[in-house]
Amino acid sequence: MAIEKKHGKGRLDKYYYLAKEKGYRSRAAFKLVQLNKKYGFLQKSRCLIDLCAAPGGWLQVAAETMPIKSLIVGVDLAPIKPVPKTITFQGDITTDKTRAIIRGHLKTWKADTVIHDGAPNVGTAWVQDAFSQNELVLHSLRLACDFLGPGGNFVTKVFRSKDSAKLEWTFKQLFDKVEQTKPPSSRNVSAETFYVCRGYKAPKNLDPRFLDPQYAFAEVKDAVPNNEAKVFNPEVKKRKREGYDEGDWTQYHEVPVSEFIQTTDPIAILGGMNKLTFNQAGNGDIALATIDKLPETTEEVRICCNDLKVLGKKEFRLLLKWRLQVRERFGFTTKSTDHKKATEAEKEAKAAEDDEEAAEVESMDEEMKLQEELQKMKDMQSKDKRKLRRKENEKKQKEIVRLQMNMTTPMEIGMEQAGPNGEDAMFQLKAVDKAGLTGKLQKGKMQVVPVTEKKDDEFDLEYTDDELGDGLEGELDVMYNQYQEKREARDAKIRAKKARKERNEDGEFEGFSNDEEADSDDDAPAIEYDSDSDEDEEPGQLITDLDNSAAPANGLTKRAANFFDQDLFKDIDGLDGLEDEEPVKDLDSGIEMDSSSASPPLKAEKPAAKPAKIEKPVKEKKEKVKKSKVPTPAELAAEEAAYETDDSSDGGFEIVKNTQSQWDKDEDTIPLKNGRPNIDIITAEAMTLAHQLATGQKTKHDLLDDNFNKYSLRDVDGLPEWFLDDEGKNSKPHRPITKEAAAAIKEKMRAFNARPIKKVREAKARKQLHAAQKLEKLKRKSALLAESEDVSEKDKANNISKIMARAGKAKKRKPVQVVVAGKGKHRGAGRPGGVKGKYKMVDARLKKDVRAEKRLKKKMGKK
Numbered sequence: 024m025a026i027e028k029k030h031g032k033g034r035l036d037k038y039y040y041l042a043k044e045k046g047y048r049s050r051a052a053f054k055l056v057q058l059n060k061k062y063g064f065l066q067k068s069r070c071l072i073d074l075c076a077a078p079g080g081w082l083q084v085a086a087e088t089m090p091i092k093s094l095i096v097g098v099d100l101a102p103i104k105p106v107p108k109t110i111t112f113q114g115d116i117t118t119d120k121t122r123a124i125i126r127g128h129l130k131t132w133k134a135d136t137v138i139h140d141g142a143p144n145v146g147t148a149w150v151q152d153a154f155s156q157n158e159l160v161l162h163s164l165r166l167a168c169d170f171l172g173p174g175g176n177f178v179t180k181v182f183r184s185k186d187s188a189k190l191e192w193t194f195k196q197l198f199d200k201v202e203q204t205k206p207p208s209s210r211n212v213s214a215e216t217f218y219v220c221r222g223y224k225a226p227k228n229l230d231p232r233f234l235d236p237q238y239a240f241a242e243v244k245d246a247v248p249n250n251e252a253k254v255f256n257p258e259v260k261k262r263k264r265e266g267y268d269e270g271d272w273t274q275y276h277e278v279p280v281s282e283f284i285q286t287t288d289p290i291a292i293l294g295g296m297n298k299l300t301f302n303q304a305g306n307g308d309i310a311l312a313t314i315d316k317l318p319e320t321t322e323e324v325r326i327c328c329n330d331l332k333v334l335g336k337k338e339f340r341l342l343l344k345w346r347l348q349v350r351e352r353f354g355f356t357t358k359s360t361d362h363k364k365a366t367e368a369e370k371e372a373k374a375a376e377d378d379e380e381a382a383e384v385e386s387m388d389e390e391m392k393l394q395e396e397l398q399k400m401k402d403m404q405s406k407d408k409r410k411l412r413r414k415e416n417e418k419k420q421k422e423i424v425r426l427q428m429n430m431t432t433p434m435e436i437g438m439e440q441a442g443p444n445g446e447d448a449m450f451q452l453k454a455v456d457k458a459g460l461t462g463k464l465q466k467g468k469m470q471v472v473p474v475t476e477k478k479d480d481e482f483d484l485e486y487t488d489d490e491l492g493d494g495l496e497g498e499l500d501v502m503y504n505q506y507q508e509k510r511e512a513r514d515a516k517i518r519a520k521k522a523r524k525e526r527n528e529d530g531e532f533e534g535f536s537n538d539e540e541a542d543s544d545d546d547a548p549a550i551e552y553d554s555d556s557d558e559d560e561e562p563g564q565l566i567t568d569l570d571n572s573a574a575p576a577n578g579l580t581k582r583a584a585n586f587f588d589q590d591l592f593k594d595i596d597g598l599d600g601l602e603d604e605e606p607v608k609d610l611d612s613g614i615e616m617d618s619s620s621a622s623p624p625l626k627a628e629k630p631a632a633k634p635a636k637i638e639k640p641v642k643e644k645k646e647k648v649k650k651s652k653v654p655t656p657a658e659l660a661a662e663e664a665a666y667e668t669d670d671s672s673d674g675g676f677e678i679v680k681n682t683q684s685q686w687d688k689d690e691d692t693i694p695l696k697n698g699r700p701n702i703d704i705i706t707a708e709a710m711t712l713a714h715q716l717a718t719g720q721k722t723k724h725d726l727l728d729d730n731f732n733k734y735s736l737r738d739v740d741g742l743p744e745w746f747l748d749d750e751g752k753n754s755k756p757h758r759p760i761t762k763e764a765a766a767a768i769k770e771k772m773r774a775f776n777a778r779p780i781k782k783v784r785e786a787k788a789r790k791q792l793h794a795a796q797k798l799e800k801l802k803r804k805s806a807l808l809a810e811s812e813d814v815s816e817k818d819k820a821n822n823i824s825k826i827m828a829r830a831g832k833a834k835k836r837k838p839v840q841v842v843v844a845g846k847g848k849h850r851g852a853g854r855p856g857g858v859k860g861k862y863k864m865v866d867a868r869l870k871k872d873v874r875a876e877k878r879l880k881k882k883m884g885k886k
């Protein structure tokens with residue numbers, strides 16, 4: 024073994040003294056002690072091989088920790104003074120001779136553990152030291168594979184270097200569990216670390232290349248640095264864990280801007296360099312001077328070039344744009360110039376030549392742009408759909424609100440909803456005329472004219488404006504989505520939140536007919552409709568005057584008939600049979616009224632059908648609605664509208680309120696406890712609202728009204744998801760809270776916090792159980808004593824009171840005795856003489872130090 028210097032680097036540390044005190048041959052012994060303390064492999068081993076064992080510290084630890092009569096074999100280049108209970112010999116672990124000797128000692132046994140603490144004789148360059156150390160590890164691993172039984176352990180020292188990861192990979196192929204650790208006794212200044220590999224897989228055939236340094240440490244081609252991530256997502260910083268590149272010992276790199284302009288891979292430069300310099304070395308560089316003077320080279324560009332590491336996405340975008348502009352000026356081919364050239368027929372030959380050049384020079388750019396375009400198209404598609412859907416929903420929502428607030432006359436709804444000229448018209452006649460399909464349409468078969476065509480063009484224009492920027496935007500969106508997914512995967516809370524959000528979105532009001540939306544889907548192919556139009560109708564007249572329809576025979580006004588003619592009322596249950604002439608009772612006011620005067624004659628199917636009348640009392644109908652499955656918002660709206668009085672009717676006042684609002688529906692879904700809603704109020708805002716509702720300061724309607732605020736109908740079109748997510752955290756109304764509500768919540772929380780935690784409650788319960796059991800036992804004992812006949816009554820009473828007194832006394836624990844380690848007194852040397860009960864070995868030095876510290880503190884306190 025190399026002779027350890029006794030000075031320098033603080034070599035004479037506490038482990039040195041401890042080792043001396045305990046009689047260990049080297050301070051390295053404590054490393055094995057600590058490794059074993061953590062993983063406990065020695066106690067379970069019956070056969071151990073210590074490779075590179077001199078002077079024998081590890082052997083001593085193994086001998087005192089492993090079960091008696093274990094087989095321990097140690098080998099080292101240097102001679103090892105005999106260690107009791109171990110077999111040692113001199114040998115080189117890289118040779119077959121050593122293997123044969125070990126085999127001879129083990130005979131048929133398989134080793135449970137192989138430990139290796141080898142260190143080649145150091146003194147050469149560090150890199151070489153580390154390599155030969157790791158090569159030695161590979162040799163020891165080979166011996167371990169030869170002698171370990173299935174499930175065996177291998178503990179080895181490894182020098183941290185670029186090869187240690189390769190070693191770790193090899194360990195992982197051969198063992199179930201591989202852990203890297205550095206015991207406290209291993210000096211921090213040392214590059215050594217330890218691998219504890221457990222559960223040897225004992226493969227039947229082991230590929231010798233696993234243990235061949237040539238293969239095991241073969242250079243793997245360096246991974247291509249992910250410069251794209253650095254540029255497209257500069258905010259996420261990655262720590263440089265892999266160390267420096269070979270031969271590159273600095274972290275600062277700069278290149279002339281001309282190189283950035285000319286390069287085929289600008290992203291690599293932006294991601295890898297620190298600075299783009301305009302400095303012209305020596306006689307000057309014409310290209311640099313020209314770029315410097317270009318009007319495109321603004322002050323902002325210069326500042327950005329100055330320090331690339333601090334740039335964000337926006338600045339990288341600016342630099343990329345600037346590069347394209349400069350390239351265009353210099354006549355380098357870019358995508359747009361290619362395109363122009365391609366269109367010029369007379370320059371065809373030249374363009375072809377240029378294209379070829381461009382294909383060579385611009386391959387990287389082309390690929391990037393292609394990817395960007397693909398991404399952009401995907402984003403646009405989903406964005407477009409989302410936008411349309413959102414708009415539609417908002418409109419329908421508004422419609423419902425207006426309807427509920429009596430702001431809309433029935434006629435208006437009909438026209439807006441499905442009128443031939445309305446915005447939501449199934450097809451637009453103008454578009455049909457433009458497409459020249461009028462003739463076809465009249466014949467009865469037609470194709471839906473894709474009205475969104477124009478929109479697509481608009482988007483195209485919008486996006487071709489700033490392709491590069493939007494590419495980056497798209498990239499950012501995709502990365503944000505990935506980030507969100509990762510967060511979801513990690514955090515159950517976020518997953519639950521998302522699920523809730525999705526549920527809400529799904530439950531979102533979809534409009535009067537979901538099919539309508541599906542039909543209007545952009546992706547849907549042109550759909551053929553069978554026209555029901557009359558063959559006899561005048562050709563060329565597509566718009567029929569609705570007023571020409573015959574007056575309905577059911578006594579409805581034309582307006583009302585048109586209103587109830589809408590598809591909206593087709594599927595409403597209970598409207599069909601509203602025929603009964605029975606008097607209607609206003610539930611609220613209790614006014615009894617004649618249906619003819621109180622309510623408009625309702626029509627459910629078609630105006631031509633028999634006139635519909637109110638059939639059942641409204642109360643009954645209300646119940647029916649409640650029992651029926653959850654009504655759609657459209658049904659609710661229709662119902663509400665249906666129960667309103669017709670303007671033209673005599674009474675002109677409301678008879679019955681809405682049967683079941685969304686609010687009531689929500690109430691139905693609230694979980695009940697003892698027949699009452701089981702609601703826990705946990706925020707001061709909610710408590711304030713609850714107070715206000717309870718004291719009548721606010722009504723349900725007020726709460727609904729409050730929901731329509733500046734935050735509820737915000738225009739979020741086109742805003743990126745990440746922005747909306749971030750905004751959502753803060754953009755919400757701040758509801759005032761009252762002092763009382765805050766106090767109530769505070770009190771509630773205090774009571775909640777005052778409750779003992781589960782573990783404490785369990786412990787108390789256990790204690791109670793034990794006490795009860797003890798009492799039971801005592802009772803039994805006393806009963807036995809009382810029953811015994813050969814004892815006098817006095818003795819019985821005495822004995823019972825003794826038992827009771829003993830039971831009442833808590834058992835006292837004996838304190839642990841502290842024994843100072845000294846000559847013949849150390850761990851493993853057996854129980855020190857004259858010590859009874861539990862004892863603990865302590866270091867004399869430590870004890871003295873503690874006492875000195877106490878003394879000093881006392882002194883300081885007196886002063």
Ligand SMILES: C[S@@+](CC[C@H](N)C(=O)[O-])C[C@H]1O[C@@H](n2cnc3c(N)ncnc32)[C@H](O)[C@@H]1O
Nearest residue numbers: 024075077078079080081100115116140141142
């Ligand atoms: C740090 S010491 C081991 C200390 C030992 N674990 C203890 O507790 O006392 C490293 C030992 O590895 C030994 N060694 C180095 N190369 C060797 C080889 N090829 N074969 C056997 N032993 C070797 C050295 O002789 C040295 O004694």
